Amino acid sequence: MEEVIKIEGGHRLNGTVRISGSKNATVALIPAAVLAYGPVTICGVPNISDVRSLSVLLNELGVQVTKKQEDIIIIDPTGMENRPLVGESVSKLRASYYFMGALLGKYGRVEMKMPGGCYLGPRPIDLHLKGFEALGASVQYERGSYIIEAKELVGNKIFLDISSVGATINIMMAAVYAKGRTTIENAAKEPEIIDIATMLNKMGAHIRGMGTSVITIDGVDRLMGCFHEIIPDRIEAATYVVLAAAAADEMVIENIIPQHLDALLMKLDEIGIDLEVEVDKVKVHGMKGELKGTAIKTKPYPGFATDIQQPLTTLLTQANGQSIITETIYPERFKHCGELKKMGAHIDVMVPSCFINGPVRLSGTEVVATDLRCGAALVVAGLIADGITEIHDIYHIDRGYENLDGKLSELGAHIWRETIE
């Protein structure tokens, strides 16, 4: 038995969609909360399976999680114990690795197995481990688990060879209780990093420079509980902007920070999408005329986000001429192209680029969400394709999009779930 999403294409979308709290911030804020010695209330928590998996891990650590309202949770680490995280939930998502930094920071020891998450090509964690070592920890890998421990964590200067989002956040968490000052150079600048540092500072940490390439963390003795509201999900927002560009007459995407989407919005304007940007929303008025092919290179923030190149690929199948997407973050992140080709797209992949020739009419068929944003690309395709698209392995989609089919139905899409043999 498997649950699939089915979409009958060709129904134009209209209306307003409200964007949820950021998945990529939430999945780090939840582990960050265990650094406190009092209850942390987080507001704007998206209802996605990654959050449910993290709640299981919190329970394994003896941390109490209470749902106060639909999108508000209280994480109370008062009775917490530092137990090994070696169960199934660790491998259900990538972000379980943030417990490495959090538990190492709080207890000076962590034992956990390799995280899971989407396969986008190799996803090493060497920079996280090098960061922990620079703070004085030893790292061992035994029988499928990492054991990272330190008698005392001491601040240090750490230069990241690559400005990794995950490593920046993990090192920040490990360093909040370290003795003295930690400086992360070539730190990642993604908005999610600012959000995590902001919450840690509300808890009593002393972090400066977040959002720039040099972050300093002065160690403190004790972090307390706080209240924190998560930033809107720029990737969910971007997904709806792209699908509005492909399939809507008029659509408003609200509860967003438009500056977080600048690279995408500029690109969409350039290829011929009629957009209007307001303080906390974007209005998509459809296409100005024929869409023009373009070239895109994914880059760390504020460059074009890797997560968005996948849904954008689908839109570019509707543009005139050739478009080229070059992946500089995850050069093999092109599994969605194979699935789009099953629907009739003309795409050639030559790692690290894909070449899209359009426009073509897409036809609904059976496809597989090989990863989260591939799922988003296939949803966009299903909305504009002739006939019915049946998407398998939708657990990837449910990891990161809150109520995707519900939100799209409200906008007029013909989308539903079915359990099949």
Ligand SMILES: CC(=O)N[C@H]1[C@@H](OP(=O)(O)OP(=O)(O)OC[C@H]2O[C@@H](n3ccc(=O)[nH]c3=O)[C@H](O)[C@@H]2O)O[C@H](CO)[C@@H](O)[C@@H]1O
């Ligand atoms: C900079 C960037 O665009 N980051 C994206 C990346 O974050 P995510 O946190 O997964 O990836 P990182 O930012 O950590 O990785 C950036 C690059 O550094 C490499 N790396 C990373 C850690 C490490 O220890 N060693 C190493 O070599 C990765 O293989 C990758 O090529 O994927 C997420 C999920 O799709 C996105 O939401 C993030 O926006």
Ligand SMILES: C=C(OP(=O)(O)O)C(=O)O
């Ligand atoms: C691949 C993604 O997530 P994760 O890093 O959690 O696998 C994503 O958000 O697109």
